[in-house]
Every structure is written in C-alpha cells, then in structure tokens.
Amino acid sequence: MTESSTDLASRTPRSSGVQSVARAAALLGAVVDSPSGGATLTELSKLTGLNVSTVHRLLGTLCAEGLLCRSREGDRFQPGPVLLRLGRRSLASTGLPEVTAVLKELADATGETASIGMRRGDRVLVLVSVQSEQPLRYLGEPGVSVPLTRTAMGVALLAFDTPSPPQRTPGERRGGDEQAGPDPTEDAEDAEDAEKWSWHVRLLAAQFRGYAVLDGADGSGLRGLAAPVDSGSPYIQLAVDIQGPAGRMTDDRLDALGARVVAAADSLRGLPVALALGQL
Template sequence: MCEDADVTDAPSSPPRSGAQAVERALGVLRCVEVDDHGVSITELAQRTGLTVSTTHRLTRTLTEADLLIQDPRTERYQLGPALVVLGRKAEQRLGYRQTLPLLEELAAVTGESINLGIRSGNEVRVVLDVVSPQPLRFSQEPGSRVPVHVSAMGKCLLANSGDIDDEINRLGDLVRATHRTITDRDQLRRELELVRERGWALNDEERNPGVRAIAAPVLQPGGGLVGAVAIQGPTVRITDNRLPELAALLGETTHRIAPLLVAPSGH
C-alpha cells in the first residue's frame, strides 16, 4: 500500500506547509516504487487521496527533477534516473556497497539467499539481496518491505532496539500471514527475549509456508544497531540441525560488516 493519511485535498483546507508538500511528494514516489508497470495520474490520485490537479502538479515537478519519468506511449510514470544516482551515492556512503562481497561470501558458503535489512517504522526494508544458486530458493528484492513481527530480521531489530515491551506496544495489530505467525503479544515478547539472549532469530514459516529464515543483528562496537542479516531458504534445507552452523556463520559475518555500515539516527 502507498497511503498517506494526511494527503486529502479538500478545497476548504488551509494552505499546506513545506513539510506537507514533501509528504505528498514522498507519497507519490512510494506509489510508483511499488508498481513495476508504472502508474497513471488517475491511479496516483486515487492511491494517495489527492486531487488529479494536485497529483499532476507533483508529478510534473518530480519529472522535471528526473525523480520520475513518464512513458510517452502509455503516459504512466516510473521512477527516474536521478534516483539511481542518489541510490548509488547513498549505497557507497552508508557502507552497503562494501558489505556486498561479505554477503556474497556467506551465500556461497551456505548455498542460500542472503538479505541485509534495516528497520523502517514497523517494517523491515530489504537493502541488499544475494540470491541462492539453488533451483529451489527464496529471496526478497531490495526495496521489499516486510512487517517486523513476521521476519527473522525484524525480530532481531525489535529485540535490540530498546525496551521489548515498548517496541511491541508500538506495533499495533499483529497481522497473521500464515498459521505459524506469532500474533499473541506475550508469545512475541518471549520470542524476542530469546532472540536477545541467544543473539539470533528464526522465522519458521511465519510469513511464507515452506520457507525458513535465520537472522542476526548487526551491532556496532559501541552498541548501535545498524541492521540485520538473514539466511533464508526452503525448510527442507534449513533444518534444525543446521541452525547452530548457520548462526555461527551469521555471527561472523555481522561482526565483519558492522564497522563498514553507518548507523541510522533512529526509526
């Protein structure tokens, strides 16, 4: 979903501040981000709750800045080339590019797909992805977002962000994805306490049937939480007897990449 609760455009509303204009523009970009086939003006207006004229004004400004492009044949909007440049600079400055060889090394050793994720509100945003060479595999593309409570990376981020009860209280409804999803807050609390104690988390078919993931937090020497790294694959390969080995490999990898990453200022 690409919704913004504050983007309604009633004629009688007071003039919008600069911050509200930025929020509207971000809402448009998020809508285009999640649609691989492009989005029309009418669809953007419907999804953001803005009027067509306001949406057209925003898309024109974003297109002039190369943050969006419009397909001349379909008149649908896609993300623009300026975002590629900005993304590459951010990837370099935040340290993600330097960590990729270490994630590729982990994928080669385990034979499974690897993700690096960060917290974005009550979701995990996948930043880097290394796909398993196996024919039967599971992977998540960069930019993918997953609710924290159904993700091994998310559990790591929750367990290491501060007071566990406070973190759980901020989550709102714990939506069920499969019959194994943890939707009970007391059960989630016990799970997060275990994650904090042992240093790694398990997603046991809690988001996708037949898929398991094991993850560990990326903690800087000073204690700052930078993100989390996950190994994920089918349950037939990520078995209980492999978990200790995979946890040890994750611990080694996260220890090596922690100094390379810039810690976020908050979530």
C-alpha cells in the same frame, strides 16, 4: 525535467563564477539522470532551462576536464572518466561494496539467500539481497517492506533493541481481581496473553542464541535466521538474514547457520554503511 537540475540552474548566483559552477552542476546532474545513455545538446538545454549557446560552452569545458565525454556517435554527452572515478570513490567510501561482498560470502557459505534490511517504524525495509545458487531458493526482494513480526530481521531487531514485553501469567485478569465474576472479554484477553507470552519466549530465545529464527507463517515453507548489525547510529537499525526452505535449514543446522549470520553481521560493524543505506 529533473527538479534538482532546474532549481540549480535557475538559482540567482552571487557571481558569474558561482553561476557557472551551478550551471555546470545542473548539466552534470541532467546527464547522470538521463535514462537513455546520455543526452543531446538540445535535450540538455531543455532539461536545464539554459540556452543552447551556454550549454554548448559549458559542455566543451566539462568534456575537456574529463567530467563528461561524447558518445561514440558523437551526438550524446555521457559521464566522463573523471566523473566515473569520483562516483566509484564515493561508493567505496559508503561501504556498500563491502556489504555486497559480505552478503555474497554469507550466501556462498550457507547456500541460502542473504539480505540486509533496515528498520523503519514497525516494518523492515529490505535493502540488498544476494541470491542463493540453489535451484530451490528464496529470491530476495530488495525494496520490499515487511512488518517486524513477519521477518527474522525484525525479530532480531526487537530482541536486541526493545525491552521484553511485560510478563503476566496467562489467564491472570486485568486489574488483579481474581474473585471477580465471569468476564466476557476473558477469552480474548487470554488469547492476547498467549500471543504476548509466545513473543516473549521467542525474543528470549533470540537473545540466548545470539540470532533470531522465524518460520514463515504463510505456508511458504521458508525459514529465516537473522542477527542485528551495529550500524554506529542509534537512528538507523540494520540486520542481516538468510532465508531458505525450512527442509534445508533444519534444526540440527541452526547453530552452524546462525554462527555464519552473526559473523556476517559482526563483519559489517564499523563500516560506514549506515548513512548510505539510510538514504535508500
């Protein structure tokens, strides 16, 4: 039983008209959420907690209005043409079809898998991917959450959103006491300084180029290029990237590939995708 359908059906309405609407909405939700290509009268009664006679009456009205229809066999109720049309228009208003089209164009133009991701804390959630048609390719993993520092999208978001790390000369001791004796933590601090400096340079390079480049640190041989997307919302940060074998995405191709990625990110600017993607 879907919680939303049950809650909706069991609400205490103010009038019989509101009650009918709530019950009809519960039935529509149960049909849409059914994993088996529709639901029978008995199943819908159980799912919504409504008696069979009430469900039968409401189903008749919903079918007459085109919101639901019967399966070819006649024993199951499925989304009707009006409900499907509403769904298509709702999807179109989010900009999601445009996102897929932009990623497909980017994948075709570069020959590499194109993805869009959203920042969540210190990680990036991959939302949509369009695979390359190359035999050797990055497969793309929508739904996977990756640390910001392990993906080109994360580097792009950091470079264009977060202030650069504070600069400190490698080897400079904390506290500024250059005359102090040997510090047992000096090696660890120097290693930390070197890492910070490396990231500082990487973020500056991304800002200079207009896109971020990151090679896989796990020996995968992958290389990623990414650019941030102006989502129109300060609370939802998006980025577009392409990923593929480093041997194909060679240094001499970076500017051309990066220009394609930046153009794809720019083309998504202003589309109403932020809210839709933010709900995934």
